[in-house]
Amino acid sequence: MKEKMARKIWIAIFFLVLQCVNLSAEELPELDEAYVEIKSKQLKDDFFMVKxxxxxxxxxxxxxxxxYFLEIYSLEFDLKNRKIYGEINGKKIEVTLDxxxxxxxxxxxxVRLETFKKKLNFTDGEWSSQDLKLILTPNFILPYEEREKSKVERLRLNSDREHKKNKIIEAPQKLISPGLLKANVSFDxxxxxxxxxxxxxxxxxLYGDFYINQEIEPEVEAKNYSLTYxxxxxxxxxxxxxxxxKIPDFLRINSSVQGISFGEKNTYSRTLENVTIIxxxxQGADIVELYQSGILLDYIQPKSRTFEFKVRDRNYGGEYTLKIYYKNGQIEERDVYTVNDSKLLDKNEWSYNVQAGRDKIDHxxxxxxxxxxxLTKDLSLGLGSLELQTENGKELNILKNDLLYRVGFNSxxxxxxxxxxxxTKxxxxxxxxxxxxxxxxxxxxxxxxKYSKYLGEDNGFEEENSIGITKNFINNRVALGYQxxxxxxxxxxxEGYFFSIENRSLRNWSFVLDSEISWDRxxxxxxxxxxxxxxxGINGLTAILQADIxxxxxxxxxxxxxKVLGRRNKIESTSLEYTFSVETRYNEEDKGKVSLDFTVYLDDYLYLELPVSRDEENRVQVGLIAEKTIDLSDLKRNVKDRQVDNSWIYGKVFIDxxxxxxxxxxxKVLPNVEVVTDGQKGTSDExxxxxxxxxxxxxKxxxxINRKTIDPMLLQVKNNELVNTKSSIGTEYDIPVQAVSMVTGNILFGEDITSNxxxxxxxxxxxxxEKDGDTYKEVDPEFDGMFFFEDxxxxxxxxxxxxxxxxxxxxSKEELDAKVKLEVEDxxxxxxGFDVVVNKVIEDEKESLETTENEQFDIDDILNNF
Structure with a gap:
């Protein structure tokens, strides 16, 4: 009986132990393997196994x-006690799971998904059974982030050093150079x-940029000239x-002056009698477009380097901007400053404007x-003296002071x-x-x-007041005001009220409706x-339809x-390019007028323009404009540029x-190599x-070099040089190239380092x-320790x-010397063979050995005592 009872007890104990051992498996018996996509920050694995x-x-x-996926190898796992301990980001962790x-x-x-946020310092966890996608976001820095952060910082420092080291190549200063000459023959x-x-x-x-526009026929006259430093x-x-x-708007003075000027180079606008003049x-502009708050108001095709807009004043319409399309393909967006509005300066920043001369009309x-x-970044002060003479000959001596102050900041x-x-008079x-x-x-x-009688009589007003409010919402802008x-x-x-609405909801289209109503006493x-x-928009087409009622x-x-304008396009199956513009105007006084301009660029050799227009008597008028620019330093060169104050870069491509x-x-020189800069390009000859x-x-x-046009094993040597251009002359810049090689090596490990x-x-x-103390290239080793540098x-x-x-x-070596020398130049x-061995530091090995010996002694002692 006792033996049967003892047998039953032993069987019960056996099944109890077996149940404890398999408790986990019995808790969740229906777990299957599944391979899902896992993502953690920038890390991703498309084939990650989960239960x-x-x-x-x-x-x-x-x-x-x-x-292991997160590249964290500093943790230990105690499966029996369901414990995790070790270090992450230098902080000790110890977590016991239930x-x-x-x-x-x-x-x-x-582990269940919710446990990561609860115990394992993860901020978020998402699981999609439909997409089989798992997203885990740790609340600590991952090793790859440390690497990237370090790499980015080094690259930034190298970039800063490189930027400071950027060598500027300039054309030599010259007392006089041959320059560019353009001849223009036209028939209205x-x-x-x-x-x-x-x-x-x-x-x-005289070491400056000289420009002159001289009319030869029908009269000999210098239209304008300048020497600019x-x-x-x-x-x-x-x-x-x-x-x-730069003259205040309320003064009636011709702003075109010949004399001397010192100050910043900006584009300014003036408003005279409800007309804004910009x-x-x-230099080198093909088309200039005028915008106000993103609305296209007008465009022109400059005939010289200067341009002028005259548009109806919309002082409630926002800031003016210019979009300039250059003949070389560049596009510039430029703010337009108002003469009456000062610009807020940075702290301790100075601004100057000194001008003296004779106006070109009344002299x-x-x-x-x-x-x-x-004074601060939010407060700018100014002083000035103006000695002027108005269009009717009235002399003015004005002391000016201005203040520009910004308050409120963010709110x-x-x-x-x-x-x-x-x-003063x-x-x-x-x-x-x-x-x-x-x-x-x-x-x-x-x-x-408010204007005094003496200053305000040309303007005609003693006082001007206005208040306006505008609001932008979605693709609309509404303005309402009183003046x-x-x-x-x-x-x-x-007195008067104004109302304006602008709409830009349709792509490439904009609509404006301005209305004003005023009455006198x-x-x-x-x-x-x-x-x-x-x-x-499409194909460089610009169109403006407007009415003044x-x-x-x-x-x-x-x-x-x-008005319709088609920017430069190529005629199919030819090398010819063309532009066209059509303008139709109608009013009760002049009736209808239609003008058509058609410009042909003749094989890049001669600029030819054929303006065709129809006057109010329905008479068709055909004109002709022909232009050619000549480089006086090289008469054989075919100059494609229409602007005599533009520049060029030239040189030789060779194997250094x-x-x-x-x-x-x-x-050895290299022919048929394409050289590019800022959208422009040229090809080397034989x-x-x-x-x-x-x-x-x-x-700058x-x-x-376009690497597609040279042997893949050749590389441009100079990468830290910028070429600074000057007006009307070229800058020489030779481009050396060299053959590229591969440098490889291995990171090997000592016997004391395990595979994990x-x-x-x-x-x-x-x-x-590194080369000359600077980082030339940087790579991460492969999984087996091999590394290689290309190019x-x-x-x-x-x-x-x-x-x-x-x-x-x-x-084994802190650094290795690598000399790359070629047997054949191209x-x-x-x-x-640039190998290095990694070992643990000896002090750590001794401490590890002592710890191991102590642990062995303790175990032996325990066993002996037992």
Whole structure:
């Protein structure tokens, strides 16, 4: 009986033990293997094994596999006690998992998804059974992030050093150079044969940029000229000759002046009698488009480097901007500054404007001297003196001071612009005040201008006040406001309201509707309505349709215009290019007028324009414009540029066999190589000579070879040089190339490093190839420790090994010397054998050995005692 009882007890104990051993498996018996896509930050694996319960749609993730995927090898796993301990990011961790949240299977601990956020320091976990996609976001830095952060920082430092080291190649300063000469022959009407001949000349003269536009026929006359010294002090230019003077809007003075000017180079606008005038320079411009708050208002095709817009004033329409299409393919977007509005300066920044000369119409003496200073980044102050003479000969001596102050900052930013004008002879003061306030999504603008009788009589107003509010929402902009003007003589007040709506909901299309209504003290009402539609987009096509409708008492007048412009296109099956423009205007006085301009670019050799127009008498008028530019330093060169103040880069492409960076007579030249810079390109001839024309002056260009046009084993040597162009002359820049080789080696491991440790250590090693103390290339080793550098040009290098982990390791050599020298100048080679051995630091080995011995002694002692 006792034996039966004992047998039953032993059987019960056996099944109890068996149940404990298999408890985990019995808790979740329906787990199957599933291979899913896993993603953690930038790490991704499309074939990651998990355990999946199909019945409950629940996924279990193996911790060993997961941390291996995350490249974290510093953790230990106690399967029996379901413990994880070790270090992550230098912090010790120890986590014990409960049986209801984990299961031990296949030599790993599988954990429920919600446990990662609860215990394992993960911020998020997402599982999609439909896409079989698992996303885990750890709340700690992963090893690959450490590597990338370190790499990015090194690249940034190298980039900063490279930028500082960028060598600027400049054309030598010259007292005088041959320059570019352009001849222009034109006929307004071929039938009348009224020929005009015009010459433009640009060159380097007295170490500056000289330009002259000279009419030869029908009269000999210099239209304009200038000698410009660019950036003589910071970004301020010194100009002798023609320029635009910066004069307040309320003064009636011709701003085209001949004299001397010192200040910043900007494009400015003035508003005279409800017309905004914008003048500027754009060297090499093909088309200039004028925008206001993204709405296309007008466009022109400049005939010279200067341009001018005259558009109806829309002071509530926002800031003006220009979009300039250059003949060389470049596109520039430029802000337009208002003369009356000052620019907020940075702290301790100075701004200067000194101008003196005679206006080109009345030849009156005009002088302006202004200086402004940024007291803080939100407060700028200015002082100035203006000695001017108006169009009717009235002399003015004005002291000017201005203040620009920004308050409110992020919440409700406010910009206050105040300018005071004191006329010293009459001892009268005038001022202009403009306040711009942003209230959430609304923009509020308040203006208050008061003029003395002496200063305001040309303008005709004693006082101008306005308040307007605008709002942008989705693709619309709405403006609403009130304005009043007080006549300086009669004191009569003219009041008015304005309303504007803009819409840009259709791609490439914009719609504008402006309306104004005003009345004087006799309640005589004037109403203006100005709708416009503009389009810009497909195949470089631009179109503007607009109307000007005005009703004064019972009289209504209207004018309409329609403009279409097609930017440069190629005629099929030819090398010819063309542009065209059509303009139709109609008003009650001039009736209808249609003009057509058609321009043909004749094989890049001769510029030919055929303007065709029809006048109010329906008479067709055909004109002709022919232009050719000549390089006086090389008469055989075919100059494609129409602007005599543009520049070009030229030089030779060759194999630098002696590695000195300069072309030597015995070195091999490379024909048919394409050289590019900023959208422009040229091809080397049989002597290796190339030329890239139609480049803007005062620009820094990075000149590069199109590698598709040379042997893949050849590489451009100079990569840290910029070519700075100058007006009317070319800059020589030779391009050396060399054959590229491959440099390879291996990272080997000592016997004291296990295979698991090897994988972890390799993931934290970066191999760097340095030349002259700078990083030339940087790579990560392969899984077996092999590394290789491609596209290495001849030279002396050092190979360095950077370990980003926390282990105490040492490399058999801290750096390796690598000399890349070729047997054949245009054939790369394979350089190998740059191996290094990684071992643990000896002190760590001793400590490890002592610990092991102590542990062995303790175990023996315990066994003996037992």
């Amino acid at each position: 999946y319960n199909f019945e409950n749609d629940e996924v279990f993730i193996g911790l060993k596999a997961l941390y 049986k209801n949240e984990s299961i031990v299977l296949d030599d790993d601990i599988y 009407d071929l039938e009348k044969a009224d020929k005009k001949i015009n010459l433009e000349y640009g060159t380097q003269f 660019n950036n003589v002090y910071k970004e301020n230019d010194l100009i002798f000759g023609d320029y635009y003077m 003048k500027g320079d754009a 009156y003496e005009q002088k302006v001297a202004e200086v402004r200073y940024g 409700y930013p406010t910009l206050i612009n105040f300018q005071n004008f004191y006329e 009459k001892q009268e003061s005038s001022y202009e005040l403009k306040i711009e306030q942003k209230i959430k999504s609304y923009d509020l603008t308040i203006k208050n201008n 009043e003007e007080v006549d300086i003589e009669t004191k009569e007040k003219v 006799y309640r005589e009402k004037t109403m203006q309505i100005n709708p416009a539609i503009s389009y810009t 005005e009703k004064n008492n019972e009289k209504t007048s209207a004018g309409y215009s329609f 066999s002696n590695n000195n960076g300069k072309y030597d007579v015995e070195e 002597n290796g000579n190339y030329i890239i024309s139609e480049l803007l002056p005062l620009n 260009y990075k000149v590069e 440790e090897m994988v972890r250590i390799l993931s934290m090693i970066t191999v760097r190839l 290495v040009i001849p030279g002396d290098y050092k190979i360095k090994f950077v370990y980003l982990g926390n282990d105490s390791l040492e490399f 054939e790369g080679e394979y350089f190998e």
